[in-house]
Amino acid sequence: MARRLNLWRWAVLGLAALYFLIPMAASVLFTVDVPGEGVTFDAYTQIVSADGFLSSLLLSLELAVATIAVVLLLTVPAVVALRLSAPRLRPVVEIVCSLPLVVPPIAFVAGIVTVLKWGPDHLSRTPLFETFVAVQNPDFPVVLVIAYVVMALPFVYRALDAGLRAVDVRTLVEAARSCGASWPQALVRAVLPNLRGALLNASFLTLALVLGEFTVARLLGFEPFAVWIYDVGGSQAQMSVAVSVLSLLVTWALLLALAGAGGRDRTASSRG
Amino acid sequence: MSVSTPDKAATVEFRSLRREFGATVALDGLDLTVRPGEFLALLGPSGCGKTTALRMLAGFEHPDSGAVLVDGEDVTRVPAHRRDAGMVFQSYSLFPHLDAVDNVAFGLRMRKVRTGERRARAAELLDLVGLGDKGERFPHQLSGGQQQRVALARALALRPRVLLLDEPLSALDAKVRLSLREEIRRLQQELGITTLFVTHDQEEALSIADRVAVMRAGQLEQCAEPAELYGRPATAFVAEFVGTMSRIPGTVKDDRVEVLGQRLPFDGQAPGAGEVDVLVRPEAVRVRADGSGTATVVATAFLGAVVRVTVRLADGTEAKADLPAHEAAELGAGSAATVSLPERPVLVAERARE
Numbered sequence A: 001m002a003r004r005l006n007l008w009r010w011a012v013l014g015l016a017a018l019y020f021l022i023p024m025a026a027s028v029l030f031t032v033d034v035p036g037e038g039v040t041f042d043a044y045t046q047i048v049s050a051d052g053f054l055s056s057l058l059l060s061l062e063l064a065v066a067t068i069a070v071v072l073l074l075t076v077p078a079v080v081a082l083r084l085s086a087p088r089l090r091p092v093v094e095i096v097c098s099l100p101l102v103v104p105p106i107a108f109v110a111g112i113v114t115v116l117k118w119g120p121d122h123l124s125r126t127p128l129f130e131t132f133v134a135v136q137n138p139d140f141p142v143v144l145v146i147a148y149v150v151m152a153l154p155f156v157y158r159a160l161d162a163g164l165r166a167v168d169v170r171t172l173v174e175a176a177r178s179c180g181a182s183w184p185q186a187l188v189r190a191v192l193p194n195l196r197g198a199l200l201n202a203s204f205l206t207l208a209l210v211l212g213e214f215t216v217a218r219l220l221g222f223e224p225f226a227v228w229i230y231d232v233g234g235s236q237a238q239m240s241v242a243v244s245v246l247s248l249l250v251t252w253a254l255l256l257a258l259a260g261a262g263g264r265d266r267t268a269s270s271r272g
Numbered sequence B: 001m002s003v004s005t006p007d008k009a010a011t012v013e014f015r016s017l018r019r020e021f022g023a024t025v026a027l028d029g030l031d032l033t034v035r036p037g038e039f040l041a042l043l044g045p046s047g048c049g050k051t052t053a054l055r056m057l058a059g060f061e062h063p064d065s066g067a068v069l070v071d072g073e074d075v076t077r078v079p080a081h082r083r084d085a086g087m088v089f090q091s092y093s094l095f096p097h098l099d100a101v102d103n104v105a106f107g108l109r110m111r112k113v114r115t116g117e118r119r120a121r122a123a124e125l126l127d128l129v130g131l132g133d134k135g136e137r138f139p140h141q142l143s144g145g146q147q148q149r150v151a152l153a154r155a156l157a158l159r160p161r162v163l164l165l166d167e168p169l170s171a172l173d174a175k176v177r178l179s180l181r182e183e184i185r186r187l188q189q190e191l192g193i194t195t196l197f198v199t200h201d202q203e204e205a206l207s208i209a210d211r212v213a214v215m216r217a218g219q220l221e222q223c224a225e226p227a228e229l230y231g232r233p234a235t236a237f238v239a240e241f242v243g244t245m246s247r248i249p250g251t252v253k254d255d256r257v258e259v260l261g262q263r264l265p266f267d268g269q270a271p272g273a274g275e276v277d278v279l280v281r282p283e284a285v286r287v288r289a290d291g292s293g294t295a296t297v298v299a300t301a302f303l304g305a306v307v308r309v310t311v312r313l314a315d316g317t318e319a320k321a322d323l324p325a326h327e328a329a330e331l332g333a334g335s336a337a338t339v340s341l342p343e344r345p346v347l348v349a350e351r352a353r354e
């Protein structure tokens, strides 16, 4: 009986693996096997040396880091405070945080575009005009960070909420306070280390979101990694596939790096 | 020992504390003084406001009116982290990400004590609670009793002026509970620290405290030494909450109460002439097998040294009596018996209405 079950599990796993791996393997094969030339990595070397590879990747990373920082700084104190002092407000906050899920990115970006157009027209004589310009600086488009923070909110909130459910925040805070910790100390020294998994999850999801985001960035006219991939791959079939394989690998590498960093920190911080 | 030596034990005073949560009145004018170095148990049924009182002293809860004084100084407005009160919580409250040593050293770290020094002191405290060899363990690798010991060491690490314990044993199994409560008592006596121990278990309170404060509905009912509380309860509530009490109907007539065909003196004021209940402890009730008796044995329970016999009196009320095993042998369920009381003053209370 148990053996039969085990067999089933392997069968299902195998099927799932095939479902994911066959297209990927086919893609990789397609990019490295050039008819008449044998195996060659030309497609990849071309990408890496193509104009804008590094700058767009860096821009995406900067955006991701900024978004993660902003969204965590906003939500962590908020959800902890919510747990401690206003648990009845939780459903309200949950709904508000989920709103970005139901607004399609295309509508969202249309709204942003409208504001960006309207603003300068009406504020051209005020210092706010400068703000509108700065926000759209193509070297570091703050407006994208703002947009991504909103888009990441549902995922981050859910990840943190799940993490908080597993710890008794009130007792941890009170135990820390009775040991002489002030409020911020209690939060940083007693609560956050026990939310490490949740924080890591939230960062993961935000990173993946920012790296793969296309609609908003493209329609606002910026060129982070995803947009660059689209632009460079559009002209040549083999290159466009190579580019998507590469973007997959880059995302994986970054997620692994983040996980590694989180894991190492854990052992490092357990020493007082 | 360097671990002990609190400079001078503190006095704690609750002055007419009042706290409402919406419609519930958690504390309704609580007045209580804890003497320096005393082990005071705060006893009462669940929901009577014990935890709320303790949390006010810790600084986690603020009174609507009234004040908390430590050594005569009003600390009502002092934030929790400057209260100088060590606390052990009912639920397991160790920091899951730190091992036992770092948990104990947490407070010292907040005080910016150097790493080597605080680890040495933490190790010393772990020794004190008998866990010197478990310093490297994380909370999930410790049993419930061990976790509460570490929590106790953590609460003592900053040499607090008062030690607060909120039902620290309630999540443990009976055996561990017994040994740990003796250990808490031993430590408290060794350190001479003023201690408030919250519990709803009257046996626990009576067995370890210097004095027991019985609370009811947010107010202090009686605060006295265990023997006095048990022997001379001030109110019917205390009498019935502390230990086992049976109510036997009686009638007050000229300074005496007529009960079970006897005329006995009674302690204190009668709640008024006429129908009353006489309150008696099981060890004071005598039951004799008697074929012509009007009482019937309902049940017997073997408690070790004694047998607890439940009898139904002629008028239908039930009383409990503790008898030595050899006397109880002939009192099987259903047998007829006679019930009497010793010629000593009894406690009377208003007749209970059902």
Ligand SMILES: Nc1ncnc2c1ncn2[C@@H]1O[C@H](COP(=O)(O)OP(=O)(O)O)[C@@H](O)[C@H]1O
Residues within 6 Å of the ligand: B021, B024, B025, B026, B044, B045, B046, B047, B048, B049, B050, B051, B052, B053
């Ligand atoms: N934070 C709170 N919010 C609402 N009601 C509370 C709160 N804390 C305590 N209470 C209420 O106050 C009363 C006393 O509570 P508590 O002090 O915890 O009792 P005890 O510890 O004696 O069981 C209870 O009825 C409880 O429901």
Ligand SMILES: [Mg+2]
Residues within 6 Å of the ligand: B050, B051, B052, B167
């Ligand atoms: Mg309680």
